Amino acid sequence: MESFGWIWLVAALLVILAELDSTAAFQTMLGQPVVIGTLTGSLFGNWQAGLAAGIMLQLFWIDHLPLGGRIPPHLGIGGFTAALVASAVSSNLFPYTGWPLLYGILWGAATAFLGGYLTRILRNINDRLMPIVDLAVEECDTKKLSRFIWLGILNHSVLAIVAGWIPARIAVSLWPLITRIPVVFQKAESHLPIELFVAVGALSLARLHVTRSRTLIFAAPLFFVLLFLILQSINLEGS
Amino acid sequence: MKHMENVLPDIPPRGIVWKLGWRSGLLQALFSPGRMQGVGFGWAVLPVILRWSRGEEDMKQRLFRHFTFFNANPYLGSIVMGSVARMEAEGQGDAVPGVKQRFSTITGALGDRLFWAHLRPMLLGLAVLLLATIPQDEIRVSIILFSLLFLFGMVNWSFRFAGVLYGWRYGYITPLRMARWPLQKFVNPMATVGALVSGLLLSSTFLVSDSNIPIPVHPSLGLLLIILVAFGKKLSPVLRFVVVWIIALLTMLYL
Numbered sequence: 355m356e357s358f359g360w361i362w363l364v365a366a367l368l369v370i371l372a373e374l375d376s377t378a379a380f381q382t383m384l385g386q387p388v389v390i391g392t393l394t395g396s397l398f399g400n401w402q403a404g405l406a407a408g409i410m411l412q413l414f415w416i417d418h419l420p421l422g423g424r425i426p427p428h429l430g431i432g433g434f435t436a437a438l439v440a441s442a443v444s445s446n447l448f449p450y451t452g453w454p455l456l457y458g459i460l461w462g463a464a465t466a467f468l469g470g471y472l473t474r475i476l477r478n479i480n481d482r483l484m485p486i487v488d489l490a491v492e493e494c495d496t497k498k499l500s501r502f503i504w505l506g507i508l509n510h511s512v513l514a515i516v517a518g519w520i521p522a523r524i525a526v527s528l529w530p531l532i533t534r535i536p537v538v539f540q541k542a543e544s545h546l547p548i549e550l551f552v553a554v555g556a557l558s559l560a561r562l563h564v565t566r567s568r569t570l571i572f573a574a575p576l577f578f579v580l581l582f583l584i585l586q587s588i589n590l591e592g593s
Numbered sequence: 594m595k596h597m598e599n600v601l602p603d604i605p606p607r608g609i610v611w612k613l614g615w616r617s618g619l620l621q622a623l624f625s626p627g628r629m630q631g632v633g634f635g636w637a638v639l640p641v642i643l644r645w646s647r648g649e650e651d652m653k654q655r656l657f658r659h660f661t662f663f664n665a666n667p668y669l670g671s672i673v674m675g676s677v678a679r680m681e682a683e684g685q686g687d688a689v690p691g692v693k694q695r696f697s698t699i700t701g702a703l704g705d706r707l708f709w710a711h712l713r714p715m716l717l718g719l720a721v722l723l724l725a726t727i728p729q730d731e732i733r734v735s736i737i738l739f740s741l742l743f744l745f746g747m748v749n750w751s752f753r754f755a756g757v758l759y760g761w762r763y764g765y766i767t768p769l770r771m772a773r774w775p776l777q778k779f780v781n782p783m784a785t786v787g788a789l790v791s792g793l794l795l796s797s798t799f800l801v802s803d804s805n806i807p808i809p810v811h812p813s814l815g816l817l818l819i820i821l822v823a824f825g826k827k828l829s830p831v832l833r834f835v836v837v838w839i840i841a842l843l844t845m846l847y848l
């Protein structure tokens with residue numbers, strides 16, 4: 355991966371977009387890992403790795419809802435970092451194997467937690483701005499009041515850079531060191547079991563939507579697949 | 594209290610819908626534990642305050658009313674804005690704090706269930722299911738992701754702009770109207786689709802197409818471990834990730 359300045363510049367814009375979209379502005383789906391991951395992967399020349407990282411993180415903590423000021427792991431930043439790291443390093447040494455993905459996902463999760471932690475700090479900082487807001491209200495200074503909103507957007511942008519972009523740069527520059535670990539060389543062709551992450555995601559989704567009355571709907575596909583696998587293994591034994 | 598209900602039309606003045614609709618998107622820009630979305634709400638209704646204020650003292654009172662504590666579901670915030678705009682226009686500003694408090698409860702109850710717990714997870718689950726199971730190429734992936742953004746965007750922006758109209762139309766009785774929304778009618782089908790998607794997604798992990806992987810040893814072993822460890826009792830998000838990441842690492846090293 356040739357780290358051209360403009361690519362990192364666009365990456366900075368993407369992580370800001372992901373962060374703003376998550377809570378501060380509009381809450382569309384742009385900041386979701388599958389979307390931002392694929393975009394980031396495309397930027398770094400490997401959209402498949404970006405998408406895979408997005409799929410792995412998307413549903414992983416979906417049962418942790420951001421209700422009443424609660425702050426779950428920051429999926430926008432996590433998805434961005436995971437996708438960037440996975441796609442940027444995957445063409446470096448072992449193209450499209452499990453190691454870059456596993457490495458990216460580790461960084462993605464770390465930055466998701468960092469993003470959540472920094473969001474909490476940012477909100478406490480916002481609390482300290484309230485006396486100044488009250489002063490602006492007292493003065494009926496509507497321009498100043500508008501500036502507070504843009505200050506909030508700016509703060510979130512800085513948070514995105516600190517929690518997502520900088521760790522991603524560090525992770526990419528550390529990758530050559532990781533590849534010197536002998537086991538990484540020996541298991542160069544290893545396949546990452548993405549299914550484990552998807553399965554946890556499916557169970558997280560099930561925790562939200564499966565009630566006693568919907569158990570059958572949830573279990574029916576599992577039943578048919580298990581039946582299929584059993585029949586397949588019987589056929590194999592028979593032949 | 595001055596009542597001008599009969600004078601005001603059911604549609605807000607030109608520009609108000611657009612201004613409140615897009616500003617409702619920045620409700621959480623300056624979120625704080627003390628006032629929650631208070632500053633965002635105050636800023637969003639600034640056009641209303643500027644339009645109907647009579648003198649500096651009146652404006653100050655109106656500003657103080659809106660830059661205080663406020664918390665609502667962000668997708669339904671525009672309904673509150675529309676309702677409050679009408680009350681301000683009618684000169685019923687003194688009743689605004691009480692009505693906003695009622696809105697906090699009702700939008701929380703409705704919006705959190707509708708958007709956070711059902712619509713978003715269901716659409717994301719569906720997208721992940723399609724992305725994880727169909728053969729991936731640029732066109733298919735683009736279509737799925739675009740459809741996800743489009744479908745959710747339609748609902749999101751419809752609520753934001755139509756919410757202003759709805760709130761304006763019913764004014765201070767909006768919370769009472771919202772309490773009668775048939776939420777269950779929308780939520781039940783979404784939960785059913787969500788349950789089906791989670792079942793399909795989980796079962797798809799058993800059917801690994803890569804012939805290099807010893808089927809079904811690794812997925813079933815992994816799943817068994819996950820079910821036992823991650824869902825036997827409630828794990829913290831960190832621990833959940835660590836457990837699965839380590840299982841994935843071990844699978845990569847030893848299978």
